[in-house]
Amino acid sequence: MPFPNRYAFFKGRIVPIKEAQVSIMTHSLHYGTGCFAGLRAYWNKEEEQLFIFRIKDHFCRFINSTRLLYMNIPYTVEQLIGFTLDLLRHEGFRQDAYIRPLAFKSSPVIGVRLHDLEEEVVIFSIPFGRYVQNEEGARATFSSWRRVDDNVIPPRGKITGSYANSALIKTDAYLKGFDEAIVLNQNGHVSEGSAENIFIVRDGVAYTPPVYDNILEGINRRTHIQLLRDELGVETVERPLDRTEVLLADEVFFCGTGVQIAVVIEVDHYSIGAGRMGPVTGQLRQLFFDIVRGKSPKYRHWCTPVYRLESG
Numbered sequence: 002m003p004f005p006n007r008y009a010f011f012k013g014r015i016v017p018i019k020e021a022q023v024s025i026m027t028h029s030l031h032y033g034t035g036c037f038a039g040l041r042a043y044w045n046k047e048e049e050q051l052f053i054f055r056i057k058d059h060f061c062r063f064i065n066s067t068r069l070l071y072m073n074i075p076y077t078v079e080q081l082i083g084f085t086l087d088l089l090r091h092e093g094f095r096q097d098a099y100i101r102p103l104a105f106k107s108s109p110v111i112g113v114r115l116h117d118l119e120e121e122v123v124i125f126s127i128p129f130g131r132y133v134q135n136e137e138g139a140r141a142t143f144s145s146w147r148r149v150d151d152n153v154i155p156p157r158g159k160i161t162g163s164y165a166n167s168a169l170i171k172t173d174a175y176l177k178g179f180d181e182a183i184v185l186n187q188n189g190h191v192s193e194g195s196a197e198n199i200f201i202v203r204d205g206v207a208y209t210p211p212v213y214d215n216i217l218e219g220i221n222r223r224t225h226i227q228l229l230r231d232e233l234g235v236e237t238v239e240r241p242l243d244r245t246e247v248l249l250a251d252e253v254f255f256c257g258t259g260v261q262i263a264v265v266i267e268v269d270h271y272s273i274g275a276g277r278m279g280p281v282t283g284q285l286r287q288l289f290f291d292i293v294r295g296k297s298p299k300y301r302h303w304c305t306p307v308y309r310l311e312s313g
């Protein structure tokens with residue numbers, strides 16, 4: 002089978018994936034004039050259920066990204082949720098999956114601009130495991146690239162063109178033998194990883210860069226600020242972070258839909274803390290993986306079941 006997935010949401014309906022094709026003249030293919038979302042669905046084998054994590058939050062951010070690109074897509078958040086559930090029911094996955102909604106300027110037109118162009122929305126989903134292989138002990142480097150700036154391409158929107166920046170960062174790190182990179186913004190402060198937010202823990206306090214430091218306003222970031230505070234009693238301070246604060250941290254982790262929670266044990270050959278997963282990150286990961294599989298009643302509202310309505 003050429004694709005592990007068989008369907009796509011394309012031009013307003015679910016079609017076989019092979020029918021979801023675009024022209025080589027598509028505007029966004031040339032100019033990066035699209036935006037996307039990335040969600041995970043987690044398989045719970047005891048309940049034989051697939052749960053999508055924080056679907057509404059992802060689609061609200063998706064709509065905001067479209068607005069930054071002067072798009073006016075004809076769907077509401079509720080409709081997008083409905084299409085996604087429909088798509089996943091067609092696929093029938095009984096394993097963890099990744100969901101990729103994408104809105105893009107679809108006109109077959111030459112000319113760099115955002116106005117007077119048609120838009121399309123597509124969604125597909127694939128079975129998905131780890132994004133960073135060394136999730137329990139990643140080695141990172143500070144990238145020689147800088148993060149795109151809000152006044153260049155706003156990182157607050159998941160704009161396809163700005164992911165050339167992420168790709169440069171990721172491949173640079175990979176070619177140098179690291180699992181991931183930490184990126185500084187134009188002010189020299191820590192922003193995030195190539196496609197994930199970052200937290201550090203020092204002396205029992207968590208820190209993460211603020212939303213005005215050229216980060217994506219991550220849904221996992223928001224989740225962890227809440228879980229750290231409410232479940233682990235650890236406050237998170239959102240403030241600009243220096244590079245050396247990362248090097249001297251007791252614990253460092255990346256978080257995001259793709260990486261989930263990836264523990265950073267080394268940065269540029271500096272050992273982080275004891276050089277292995279620390280207690281705060283360890284507890285947070287355990288909590289998180291229970292929550293996303295729908296195993297925590299308190300946070301069950303973050304998990305949207307795909308296959309049937311929950312009773313009660």
Ligand code: PMP
Nearest residue numbers: 196197198217219220221257258
């Ligand atoms: N930063 C960037 C640049 C990303 O691409 C992602 C992944 N969407 C994140 C952070 C994490 O965001 P989220 O937790 O919403 O997946």
